[in-house]
Amino acid sequence: MSGKVEISRPRNIMDRLASGVVIGDGGYVFALEKRGYVRAGAWTPESTVKHPEAVRQLHREFLRSGSDVIQAFTFYASEDKLENRGNDAAQTIGVHEINKAACDLAKEVAAEGDALVLGGLSQTPTYLSGLGKEAVQQEFQKQIDVFVENDLDFILGEYFEHVEEAEWAVEVIKKCGKPVGITLCIGPEGDLHGIPAGECAVRLAKAGADMVGVNCHFGPTVSLETMRIMKAALEKASLSPYLIVQPLGYVTPDASRQGFIDLPEFPYALEPRVITRWEAQTFAREAYNMGIKFIGGCCGFEAYHIRAVAEELSKERGHPPPIGEEYGTWVDGLKLHTKPWVRARASRSYWDNLKPASGRPFCSSFSMCDSWGVTQGHKELMQHKEATTDVELQNTHK
Structure with a gap:
């Protein structure tokens, strides 16, 4: 990889x-969907087998932009999710093959730099169908077995709407002996069962997660x-897992x-x-x-956003992103522009005060x-259906 940073760092996350x-x-699923390699709505990763060159290239773009961690593209790669989304990938390709290719x-690609590799688990249709803890953990285990076989550096449970399912994920990941990260896709109001965000964090830390966040x-x-x-909430409970945040690359105040x-x-x-890349910085x-010690992105976060994050934290990391080693920073580039009013924008204050239209x-x-x-x-869902039916019956009698 051009511009590779030659440093030696620990292999343990x-x-x-x-x-x-x-x-x-x-974010992999959104980036690859835009490029024509992932099916919107399904968001499943059979492209690791069907179009490996596309996945490889996106990994390389993130690495070149400054990622310290490359996540295997295993989002939604559980057997039940592949079957649930109406494609035949689980049968024709195989869940093990998809995860192994990822x-x-x-x-x-991680070996081209100095990046760690993680395997990811996410929420399952089995949980939402109410099939119970054992069935849900069996789905997780099928993916974890592949991650262990391939000796990935750590495992992240991500994109959980319910803290209960996330706790089940932590439990089964812990058994494999790898470091465990866990992130919920929730906002300040808490999970979709109404459990407050602070309580969610405490529960996940108590379950044994080494990294907790959203x-x-x-x-x-x-x-x-x-x-x-x-x-x-974690500080009040005297718990101290590392914090991790990987938000959307979109503005969502509404x-x-x-x-x-x-x-x-x-x-x-x-x-x-x-x-914007400045908002990423x-x-x-x-x-x-x-x-927060683990900072990344999710859907909508492109390689140039990660580059912005890496540039912002270059001093703390002790080096710029690889692309900065080759071409310098954004300031260096603007100073070369032929137009004086564009060269005048090579200052932090300009971008700090800009309100983009x-x-x-x-x-x-x-x-x-x-x-x-x-x-x-x-x-x-069943309770809601029963309650709705009762209201409808009362209205009918009226």
């Missing part, structure tokens, strides 16, 4: 977190608000409790909400100042969220 900030990578690709569903500002609540999936722009018209600084006349600044309710577990 816990040692790296103890010695400084760790930068994650960005591990191989991530390890190959990812996805909300943009940087809302995600950091949630992290403040989590951090305060999202409801369930996050950006309720916005009418989801998923095909979110581009006007994409954060501001996010990185705020996260670092809060004491959307260029779209008559568009509102906020949207009205869809109000279909939230995704709940099987038991809660």
Whole structure:
């Protein structure tokens, strides 16, 4: 890889977190969907087998931009999710093959730099169907077995809407002996069963998670608000897991409790909400100042956003991102421009004070969220159905 930074760092994620900030990578499913390699709605990762060159290239872009961790593209790669999404990948390709290919690709690219490799688990249809803890953990175990076979550096449970399922994930991951990270896709209001964000963090730490935080569903500002609540609760409980935040690369102040999936722009018209690289730098600084040691991104976070995070934290990390080694910083580039008014923008104060325009006349600044309710577990759905039926019967008698 051009511009490779020649440094030697610990191979253990816990040692790296103890010695400084760790930068994650960005969002794979949205980036690859835009490029034509992932099916929107399903969001499953069979492209690790069908189009490995696309996954490899995205890994390489994140690494070159400054990622310290390359995440194997195993999002939604559980057997039940592949079957649930109406494709035949689970039968024709095989869950093991999809996850194995993801591990191989991530390890190959991580070795081009000095990055660690993680395997990811996420929420399951089995949980929402109410099939119980044992069945849910069996789905997790199938993926974990592949991660252990391929000796990935650590495992992250991500994108959980319910803390109960996340706790079950922590339990089964702990048994494999790898460091455990866990992130919920929740906002300040808490999980979709109504459990407060602070309580969620405490429960996950008590379950044994080494890293606790949030990812996805909300943009940087809302995600950091949630992290403040989590951090305060953990400190009150005298618990000290490392904090991790990987928000959307979108601005979501008007999202409801369930996050950006309720916005009418989801998923095909979110581009006007994409954060600028300067907003990514501001996010990185705020996260670092809060004491968050693992800082990355999720859906909408592209490689250039990770580059912005890495540039902002270059001093703390002791080096710029690899691309900075080759081409310098954004300041260096602007100073070379032929137009004097563009060269004048090579200052931090200019970008700190900029209020970017959307260029779209008559568009509102906020949207009205869809109000279909939230995704709940099987038991809660049945209770809601029974309650609705009772109300309908009472209205009929009236």
